[in-house]
Amino acid sequence: DAKTTQPPSMDCAEGRAANLPCNHSTISGNEYVYWYRQIHSQGPQYIIHGLKNNETNEMASLIITEDRKSSTLILPHATLRDTAVYYCIVMRETSGSRLTFGEGTQLTVNP
Amino acid sequence: GAGVSQTPSNKVTEKGKYVELRCDPISGHTALYWYRQSLGQGPEFLIYFQGTGAADDSGLPNDRFFAVRPEGSVSTLKIQRTERGDSAVYLCASSQQGTGNTGELFFGEGSRLTVL
Numbered sequence: 001d002a003k004t005t006q007p008p009s010m011d012c013a014e015g016r017a018a019n020l021p022c023n024h025s026t027i028s029g030n031e032y033v034y035w036y037r038q039i040h041s042q043g044p045q046y047i048i049h050g051l052k053n054n055e056t057n058e059m060a061s062l063i064i065t066e067d068r069k070s071s072t073l074i075l076p077h078a079t080l081r082d083t084a085v086y087y088c089i090v091m092r093e094t095s096g097s098r099l100t101f102g103e104g105t106q107l108t109v110n111p
Numbered sequence: 112g113a114g115v116s117q118t119p120s121n122k123v124t125e126k127g128k129y130v131e132l133r134c135d136p137i138s139g140h141t142a143l144y145w146y147r148q149s150l151g152q153g154p155e156f157l158i159y160f161q162g163t164g165a166a167d168d169s170g171l172p173n174d175r176f177f178a179v180r181p182e183g184s185v186s187t188l189k190i191q192r193t194e195r196g197d198s199a200v201y202l203c204a205s206s207q208q209g210t211g212n213t214g215e216l217f218f219g220e221g222s223r224l225t226v227l
Binding site for chain 2: 032034041042043044045046049085087089091098099100101102103104
């Protein structure tokens with residue numbers, strides 16, 4: 001699975017959009033981009049995934065560049081409860097859902 | 112229950128002892144995963160079950176670690192002759208199926224193991 005690069009930490013003001021970047025320049029054609037988050041002392045939580053089209057669900061939006069070498073997770077109106085470590089993961093569709101977590105981005109939402 | 116359940120939530124043991132950690136997946140989920148997370152790091156894959164069989168155990172660090180899922184539901188992670196370096200949070204996850212575009216895993220809250 002391709003390697004991902006994320007900033008170690010980011011801050012965001014409550015109520016504002018949080019834009020979390022991820023680089024995956026070695027992604028191949030059959031690899032999906034997944035985002036998970038982990039709130040302190042809890043297990044990771046699935047957020048969203050995509051292949052090449054932008055995706056939106058009730059939690060977030062995922063924007064994938066046309067060349068698929070990077071993506072951005074957008075939390076449109078961040079709340080204090082969104083403070084967590086956010087993981088960007090690239091996974092082949094045939095890998096049996098074995099997720100390889102990096103160190104992620106610690107997002108802190110400030111009041 | 113509605114989610115993945117792991118017991119115990121906390122376990123303190125002494126170096127050299129044997130430990131079992133239990134995972135109760137979401138009902139009907141055929142795939143089950145064990146991960147280990149050390150402080151400040153992302154979760155690290157250990158083993159993946161599809162039904163009763165271990166489809167991928169390449170993440171188990173050595174032969175002191177073993178996991179079973181005899182009836183395709185509950186799984187037990189077993190650690191023999193524990194070492195201080197085994198101290199971590201052990202996470203279990205399950206999913207509807209383990210192949211194809213199914214990266215949506217449901218994680219439990221983990222079992223925190225401390226080896227003194």
